[in-house]
Amino acid sequence: MRKLSKSARNSFINYGIVLVFFLVFQIMLSMGKLSSSFSGQLIPICTYVIMAVSLNLVVGISGELSLGHAGFMSVGAFSGVVMASCIQNVVGPSWLRLALSILVGALCAAVAGTIIGIPVLRLRGDYLAIVTLAFGEIIKNVLNCLYVGVDSHGLHISMKDAVSLGMEADGITIINGPMGALGIRKISTFISAVVLVLIVLFIIQNLVNSRSGRAIKAIRDNRIAAESCGINVMKYKMMAFVVSAAAAGAAGALYALNYSTVVPKKFDFNTSILILVFVVLGGIGNLRGSMIAAAVLTVLPEMLRQFQDYRMLIYAVVLILVMILTNNRRAKDALGRIKDTVFRRNRLQEADK
Amino acid sequence: MKKKLLAMLLATAMVCSVTACGGDSAGTADNSADAGETTETTDDAATTDDAAAADDGAADDAAADATGSGSLTGTLKLGVIGPLTGAAALYGNAVDSGSAIAVEEINAISSDFQIELNAQDDEHDAEKSVNAYNNLKDWGAQAIIGCVTTTPCVAVASEANADRMFMLTPSASATDVTKGKDNVYQLCFSDPNQGSASAQYISDNGLAEKVAVIYNNSDAYSTGIYQTFQTAAESLGMDVVSVTTFTDDTANDFSVQLTEAQNAGADLIFLPIYYTPASLIMQQAASMSYDVKFFGVDGMDGILSLEGFDTSLAEGVMLLTPFSADATDDKTVSFVGKYQAANGEIPSQFAADGYDCAYAMYAALTYYADKNGGFNVDGVSYQDLCEILISVFSDPSFSVDGITGEGMTWTAAGEVNKAPKAVVIKDGAYAGL
CATH class of the missing domain: 3.40.50.2300 (Response regulator)
Structure with missing residues (x-):
């Protein structure tokens, strides 16, 4: 372990956290100790962790403020649902269907990310934020008009209404405009969600710690200096943006296949902001922080249900308190002192040996 | 090495705190209730097939319950799911207040049978709605009034169908809500x-x-x-x-x-x-x-x-x-009066739907109790109650007179049969056509 670089050690700690999280809850689930309220949230937690980690790649590592991350999630969600419906009777095992659907969701979102990224990444700062915001809204409105059905002849797509799909009598409408996808068969499982979290973490952490990752960070820190060193700015920015979009698409497919229905309205501006809140609270550029923030902030509103009407008020107060405390010098000093004490004790113990 | 140890320590502390929170979310009281619920379920599982017979036996044993044949006793835990905050809060709050008025009236009828109501917020969102449903399950809900809006209802209905929890939705009108689910019934017209x-x-x-x-x-x-x-x-x-x-x-x-x-x-x-x-x-x-x-x-x-x-x-x-607040029949007048006194506004159709939902549940249980010579809802698992309510609601001779329609009956598919009323607005008020 000692020979591992700091970044590699960090990566392994992240995998460890995910695995411990998985083991603890899996054991509690199998023992029936977990309340249904909590067990119902395991897959959403994993989804939001992936969303937060992938957005952190754009916001933290690449340094671009993106406000349309939920748009990629919805592209992944709906393409994943279409894929899952198409292969429902073709592919036997449900885990394989889920894996294929997630893959298609990720690919579609990556394509969307490329198309959006080419014009958008030429912009900087506020302009980029505004255009990504618009992108999320456009995706939502396009999906509101999208009708997809499947029958024995294959896929039918219409932008007008369900009647104009012209399907045979046995056809199934998969996506029904603003009503979204209905009658999805639930195939997401907790294990598959954790595996997806690990895969996404593996890809993103390796990207961040690679040569390309250093290039991306160099562009974030000083674009002109990076350019003068011969770094292709567009290429590396696109790399971060598209990988992030693909991860969001995978998360979207996982999310959609956990519920029997998803609607385009779900993936609106508010959801994008929610994910941005995870990233900011967890620490911009800090993957572990955003993982933990996503998990805690997903569970928090449910834990506050006993406060009824004041629930969201308390939620907001908690957010503000966390923001203040993490940026407070005194709080940081106190944490540092605790760290020092622990270290000193460790050192003493080692000296004893 | 030390740094690694510290990191591991922090990581485990973080995980532990998350787990601890998980325990907290259910609350200690809820946990014990949960435990009670599970033991009840296992008890009932032994006698699932003849749950009714077992209940009759219980009624015979307990002298208090054997007062009159066909009486309904016990406390029913009824959950309500709807948007209490957010853009659609108007509808959820109306259903909540409407059903609360009905429950108050039902509880006043006899102290033998009481309904405990618990309304949970779903923010008109499928994910939050499933969370609300799970929360009600932890609370020990035996049946659900909800969800108020269509999209969340589709998501919760499939969960409830897998769990065998009975649902009566006041206002989710899409056919997908009831399609392929025998435990979900609608009180409103379908789209x-x-x-x-x-x-x-x-x-x-x-x-x-x-x-x-x-x-x-x-x-x-x-x-x-x-x-x-x-x-x-x-x-x-x-x-x-x-x-x-x-x-x-x-x-x-x-x-x-x-x-x-x-x-x-x-x-x-x-x-x-x-x-x-x-x-x-x-x-x-x-x-x-x-x-x-x-x-x-x-x-x-x-x-x-x-x-x-x-x-x-x-x-x-x-x-x-189906409902107009200006109607002059006794039931509507009394409901509108109570609603206005409690909320300071004229009830909408959603409030009336919520009111009728609670009464429909009560009517169904009374109907069952009448047929089977008494029924005690205490400790009946939601799975058993679901089968009982399905048998009553799909019974063509079971009908409910409510403020949103007289003689409402249900098809086995879960859709309601009642006459749609067409009204025209004349001089600022509804008038029949």
Whole structure:
């Protein structure tokens, strides 16, 4: 372990956290100790962790403020649902269907990310934020008009209404405009969600710690200096943006296949902001922080249900308190002192040996 | 090494705190209740097939319960799921208050049978709604009134179907809510019912030569009604000259849609939308001096109590609605009085639906108790209660007289049978047609 670089050690700690999280809850689930309220949230937690980690790649590592991350999630969600419906009777095992659907969701979102990224990444700062915001809204409105059905002849797509799909009598409408996808068969499982979290973490952490990752960070820190060193700015920015979009698409497919229905309205501006809140609270550029923030902030509103009407008020107060405390010098000093004490004790113990 | 140790320590501490929170979320009381619930379930599992027989046995054992044959005893834990906050909060709160009034009345009837009500917020979101449902399950809910809105209801209904929890939705009107789920029943008309009934009504009464439709294509309710209206209109040979749409984000200017309808020469506009955008459409049509008839559905109910709306604009508007607060029968008058006293506003159709839902549950349990010589709901698992309620609701001889309809019966598919009432707005009030 000692020979591992700091970044590699960090990566392994992240995998460890995910695995411990998985083991603890899996054991509690199998023992029936977990309340249904909590067990119902395991897959959403994993989804939001992936969303937060992938957005952190754009916001933290690449340094671009993106406000349309939920748009990629919805592209992944709906393409994943279409894929899952198409292969429902073709592919036997449900885990394989889920894996294929997630893959298609990720690919579609990556394509969307490329198309959006080419014009958008030429912009900087506020302009980029505004255009990504618009992108999320456009995706939502396009999906509101999208009708997809499947029958024995294959896929039918219409932008007008369900009647104009012209399907045979046995056809199934998969996506029904603003009503979204209905009658999805639930195939997401907790294990598959954790595996997806690990895969996404593996890809993103390796990207961040690679040569390309250093290039991306160099562009974030000083674009002109990076350019003068011969770094292709567009290429590396696109790399971060598209990988992030693909991860969001995978998360979207996982999310959609956990519920029997998803609607385009779900993936609106508010959801994008929610994910941005995870990233900011967890620490911009800090993957572990955003993982933990996503998990805690997903569970928090449910834990506050006993406060009824004041629930969201308390939620907001908690957010503000966390923001203040993490940026407070005194709080940081106190944490540092605790760290020092622990270290000193460790050192003493080692000296004893 | 030390740093690694520290990191590991922090990581485990973090995980532990998350787990601890997980325990907390259920609360200690809930946990013990949960434990009780599970033991009950296992007890019941042994006698699932003859749950009724076992209950009869229990009634015989307990002298208190054997007071009269056919009496309903115990405390029913009833969950309500609806949007209590957010954009659709109006509907969820109305259902919540309506059902609370009904529960108060039922609890006053006899101290032997009580209903405990627990309303959980779903923010009109499928994910939050499933969370709310799971929360109610932890609380020990035996049956659910909900969900109020369509999309969350579809998500919760499939969970409830897998768990075998009975659901009676006051207002989720899409067919997908009940499709393929034998444990989900609707108290409101389904969308196809409304769409085709509207088309039928317009065509039967020769209300219009040319019809225009303006609907909200970002809303499941509106699109659902439009689709069935369109199908019915085609088969009736109705001349639909203009179909235009808007979304929640563009619901503040309808001049384009109205101009198109006017140019197409429509003399009736069908509005399968909620009352807030509908009021704007009427205002703008009046300012364009476009004289046209409007026909609405139950979402239009409430337009007369809208603040700042000139009710003379709604003169002659026709709508299909199961409930009108101006009705003069005793039940409605008493309900409207109580609702106004409690909430300071005139109840909407949603409040009436919530009221009727609680009464329908009560009626179903009474019906079952009558048939089986008494029934104690205490400790009956939700799975057992679900089968009992399904057997009652699918029974054609079971009917409920409520304020949203007399003699409501249900099909085995979960749809309600009641007569749609068409009303016209005359002198700022509903009048029968």
